[in-house]
Amino acid sequence: MKPILLISIGLLIAGCTTSQHDNHPATTDSVNQNAALQPAELTPVGDTSQNALDWNGTYQGTIPCASCEGIATTVQLNRDNSFTMSSQYLGEDDKVFSSEGKLFWLGRGNIIRLGEGESQPLFLVGENQLFMLDRQGNRITGALAEHYRLEKVQP
Template identity: 50%
Template sequence: MKTFSSTHYRFIFILLVGMMACSGNKDQSESSDMAEAVTLSVPDMAHNSRNSLDWFGVYRGTTPCADCEGIETSITLKRDGTFKRSMKYLGKDENSFFDEGEFQWNDEGSKVILPGEAGMRQMYQVGENVLFHLDQEGNRITGDLASMYRLEKNRTDYLLEDKNWILIELRGKAIEKKEEQKAGHILFNMETGMFSGNNTCNNFFGQYELMEANRIKFGQAGSTLMACPDMETERLFMEVLKTADNYSIADGILSLNRAKMAPLARFELSDE
């Protein structure tokens, strides 16, 4: 059966309006009802997943696998139209796959299309904080395993993320910036799920994940390898990133904590 785009529908509507104008008042009520029906059938392209959802971010989940225990998948969708994808085939020796590139939206703005090897592609339906893994025809997967074909978006916190936090206290001691020392700071990137900053000597970076009740999980951090006069502050800073498991924010102050103990480190929100 032939389908029509929103452009076709609008053309039909304009044609109906012209016919009503030419026919004067004859059957005006009936023509108005027809025009209203056509207008209501035009898709509202301004309210689709692409335009109305905060779809950018990191999605994670484990989908079924035909010859392994499952495919642990992470997909980062960025606002500039690029993606990063990693897949780990659980229970296999050669089990890791990574790619990146540009993704596309379908015409309706409801699905994203990621390219793959040998011309293959994978489509995902974009929902509220979720990506639904679709079949090769772009349809939702049904059956007993349907609920497993979904990737959940990382939690976000607008009070924490995309802000520059300056180190002011470490292990209960105020930080006094020395002339030869860089300012310690940390930033949490909502779009990529990456943390980065400087530990008063070296730049560092890694992945993080937010969970319920202001819990946070820091991944293994990488850093540059410069030598500085005061390496103890750097050591303590990096130790905080290994041990902190929750955070709190109050009056522009971020605290990184371990369980319910005293704050491991405190930061103030930068004005810059």
């Protein structure tokens, strides 16, 4: 009778102790501070721009420019997570700058980075529009904020 009692007490004590990981389960809110700018390793749960919007297509707009009339910008996003981007500095010359590559969904599936490397352009994906973000992944504010938006022109 005593061995059964000792085994029962041992199991009870073992069942009551937990590791530090069990006391603090990982949540999406407790991820490091730079999670919004890191490529998403897991498919986000719930509705995000990535899984709920018809985000692929062509977007156009004129981004403000300090030394020219504006930067005419076109971004083509493809379902295979590839992109092409072209920019022309208005009022300077007719040269068009182009880039293409892979787009990366960041953080919780609402932000994309066009290309590899942290210096590549960031956009918040909205319904039929892209909002250009600053290098830290924040919406641009101020008097010209509304001009940092590309509108979808083709699905």
